[in-house]
Amino acid sequence: MPRLPENPPTMKRRHLLTQLGRGAAALALGSLFTPGQGRVRIERLPGADDPFTLGVASGMPGPDRVLLWTRLAPQPMAPLGGLPDAAVAVRWELAQDEAFSKGLRRGEVLAQPAHAHSVHVSVDGLPSDRRFFYRFHAGAASSPIGRTRTAPAVDAPVSRLRLALASCQHYEQGAFALHQEIAQQDLDLVLFVGDYIYESSNPRYRLRAHEGPKPTDLDGYRRRHATYKLDPALRAAHAAHPWLLTWDDHEVENDYAGGVSPTEGLGVEGFLALRTAAYKAYFEHMPVSPEMAPVGPAMQIHGHHRWGRLADLWTLDNRQYRSVQACNEPGRAGGRVMTQCDELGDPARSVLGPAQERWLGEALATSPRGWRLLAQGSQISSSGIDTPAGRSFFSDGWDGYPAARARLMQAIAAQPQGDVVCLGGDVHRHVAARLRADPADPRTAVVASEFVCSSLTSRGLPETMVSLMRGSNPDLLHARGDERGYALIDLTPERLDCTFRATRFPVEAQAQIHTQARYAVERGTAGPQAA
Ligand SMILES: [Fe+2]
Structure with a gap:
């Protein structure tokens, strides 16, 4: 993977800060920023850990657009994936060739802690029926390269889908060999x-174990989704093709x-709180459009x-x-x-x-x-x-x-x-x-x-x-x-x-x-x- 150049030296960085202002500087430097009391703290993405442990994904291919996804999580099982409670700048690139030279599109977004530092980038204005490569950068780290495509124009004669x-x-009941083939x-x-994901376990068929107990809150569902995405074959299937999901x-x-839940005593209010957590974690881990972010x-x-x-x-x-x-x-x-x-x-x-x-x-x-x-x-x-x-x-x-x-x-x-x-x-x-x-x-x-x-x-x-x-x-x-x-x-x-x-x-x-x-x-x- 090509690496991005190192961040500019401190003097140059300060200059950039005054030139660009708070948000733009954070984006330009690809660094972590925390708005404080009248001050801006800029840090590099902490540690040498890879923030792209959960891979990349794309989805919902339209005639002129595709949705790109990743979630920064250097320590996927830690709260907020091991990142501080602060927004992180993420740069994305999409091109028609793997060298990222033909038809290059790029942009910057902030991965917000409120969404577990996931990003859902809807890239539009693209030519229809075309294949693309994409990747992300955060700090000095670069993601694996994913492949995706746009759908044909709605009135185009099409010979195949x-x-x-x-x-x-179920993660516990088998290896994802079939995802290897799908990829x-x-x-x-x-x-x-x-x-x-599966929220539950059946000890009779357990070949490998979910990380943590049955989820009961947002953190639990985030860990469960991370458990699945840590499987390399599932990540490969996401990186290889756009997905449509229900x-x-x-x-x-x-x-x-x-x-209504099957759990005795949970009640509608208790279950809707669980569903709120589960839907939110689902959104945070799937290549779906940002407009689909759940409300409660x-x-x-x-x-x-x-x-x-x-x-x-x-x-x-x-x-x-x-x-x-x-x-x-x-x-x-x-x-x-x-x-x-x-x-x-x-x-x-x-x-x-x-x-x-x-x-x-x-x-x-x-x-x-x-x-x-x-x-x-x-x-x-x-x-x-x-x-x-x-x-x-x-x-x-x-x-x-x-x-x-x-x-x-x-x-x-x-x-x-x-x-x-x-x-x-x-x-x-x-x-x-x-x-x-x-x-x-x-x-x-x-x-x-x-x-x-x-x-x-x-x-x-x-x-x-x-x-x-x-x-x-x-x-x-x-x-x-x-x-x-x-x-x-x-x-x-x-x-x-x-x-x-x-x-x-x-x-x-x-x-x-x-x-x-x-x-x-x-x-x-x-x-x-x-x-
Ligand atoms: Fe099932």
Whole structure:
């Protein structure tokens, strides 16, 4: 890595200070500044420690912009990453070549202690459909170089979109070998659909340990995110491609629903305080736009992205606005396996919440693009199991919200001019499925396709259970929970290909990875076909 020149000598620095004023001097010197009582204290970034331990990332590629992220944390497990409670100047550079000579853009921002010295730089005015390199400097230190890209212009004819669909990366349950492969793939973006961190542990499957106990406050969630980002394979996958993200439950707490926690006695007020801390730490560690910074316990993560004339892509939020799971004790969230529940049919119950449902319905109805990708945190198709006592299902999934699922399918069926493909995660198994106009009536038309990626590391259900699911659901064309994996999605104007990459051995950093299955969707024909 090229290093920046040393800071100017003291006399020159003083001169610069008077010339540039407080803020500008701090930026120009790349040093640490603390506004004091009428005085300005300028220091070098303390110690020889690398402030870029958590790597670099980019995200949300638009036709003229991309978002660059890093967080300064020379000691990631210390409060504020080992930095003082003061703003730090960070310089960024973005160019079309790795030598940073062609089309160079650069700027300076202050990494604020209020955001754990994370920076979210939205670089706009860029040419569309172009690849870029980027890096950061703070003090005398330089970050690794990241690669990113802009999306094609919204009206451009586009021949391909290639993405990796991934989710569920329990740090304790495996090495991130699949991220190693994702980093090496030729991709336009990584689409991560939830369970980026896990707040909880399962001692039975612990191959390596989270740093610290289950998070209960902002510091705890910051340490948990730092634990994940310290994994070199995850950092490599971030540095190699721009990411688009949505979340599921474990970014806060298993099976939470809106403002309701599964933890007994926590109450709405207590849980919203936890959600405030968790969302804030999430924002601080993700390559998302600065406008997405949470306000209290609220952060809008759902959004609409376009890939030229080829595809619309909506990222959906399954957690923040959902109704509590059915037939639970009052004031308590949590998923359960159940067969009977009168509340199930209540049309007021929702996964996305009324506002997001309306927004998505309107967007689907007016989209001019042939491919419409819905990315969300779980499996929409049913995985219920027929038993002598009735159909058994897990109440936290879409099976527990049948009226909401029916409304989503109606919205999809009402726009027959496009091909809808739902992309999900959460269930720790690769799934290819047909989605019908009325999910409860197998005689109704297939209106969309679904691909769900297996987990990157988190344990799946035993094959005995998954085979019962397949037997009870003819629309599940593929379902395997015995291997960890991610899905490669290749989109062209005529066809979508889904390749399920998988490994039996996520415990090994160098695990063998193979193709478990391939499916395709032809434009104009809803439903996956084995390929
Ligand atoms: Fe998960």
